[in-house]
Amino acid sequence: MYNTIKSFNEITLTKLRPLIICDIDSTVICPKKDISYYINNIKKILNEMNDTDITEDEIINEATTLYLNNYYIIDNIKATDKKGFQDVIDKVNLLDGTLIFLTSRKKTVSELTERTLHNILNIDTNIYKIYYTENKINKGQYIKNNLMELINKYDDVIFIDDDEKQIKSIYKLNKYLYDKYNHNDNNNNTNNNNNKITCYRFEI
Numbered sequence: 407m408y409n410t411i412k413s414f415n416e417i418t419l420t421k422l423r424p425l426i427i428c429d430i431d432s433t434v435i436c437p438k439k440d441i442s443y444y445i446n447n448i449k450k451i452l453n454e455m456n457d458t459d460i461t462e463d464e465i466i467n468e469a470t471t472l473y474l475n476n477y478y479i480i481d482n483i484k485a486t487d488k489k490g491f492q493d494v495i496d497k498v499n500l501l502d503g504t505l506i507f508l509t510s511r512k513k514t515v516s517e518l519t520e521r522t523l524h525n526i527l528n529i530d531t532n533i534y535k536i537y538y539t540e541n542k543i544n545k546g547q548y549i550k551n552n553l554m555e556l557i558n559k560y561d562d563v564i565f566i567d568d569d570e571k572q573i574k575s576i577y578k579l580n581k582y583l584y585d586k587y588n589h590n591d592n593n594n595n596t597n598n599n600n601n602k603i604t605c606y607r608f609e610i
């Protein structure tokens with residue numbers, strides 16, 4: 407199971423050389439205004455226009471689109487927990503580890519994404535690299551395909567995401583890694599920690 411956290415300070419970091427794999431949207435940044443702001447605004451406009459044909463579902467869909475569009479407008483974005491995140495980076499550096507970002511965003515918005523992390527969280531993305539799944543595969547699969555060499559260099563690997571589906575994809579990866587490395591060792595398993603990657607779900 408994963409731990410749900412509301413601040414990055416709740417992450418346990420004690421072992422040397424940790425690797426943090428961190429999501430971006432709804433984890434380290436979020437829109438300044440929450441979705442209810444857009445729902446109320448749409449309702450107000452519909453009211454003024456005397457429009458009663460639009461269903462609640464349609465309103466929510468439209469509000470969701472407006473809300474999500476904010477992720478690509480730096481002025482409309484804020485840090486979820488700037489102080490807590492900075493503390494994590496400081497601790498990671500102190501423990502001689504590293505942090506990378508793993509996002510479902512497309513590579514076509516990489517410049518904007520780098521600028522967003524720099525402006526909002528003061529992150530130097532030359533040091534803290536960003537990897538893009540482009541929503542083609544889940545993050546567990548992406549790590550398996552592209553980042554195994556990196557994660558094998560670290561003993562304490564931590565994954566942070568707001569999306570339960572992505573966390574579940576890491577469980578699958580953990581199971582795959584466990585089976586792979588413990589294949590003929592069922593009765594002589596001295597490894598108490600079965601999971602290579604520890605998961606945290608960030609909740610805004």
Ligand SMILES: [Mg+2]
Binds near residue numbers: 429430431433568569
């Ligand atoms: Mg996210």
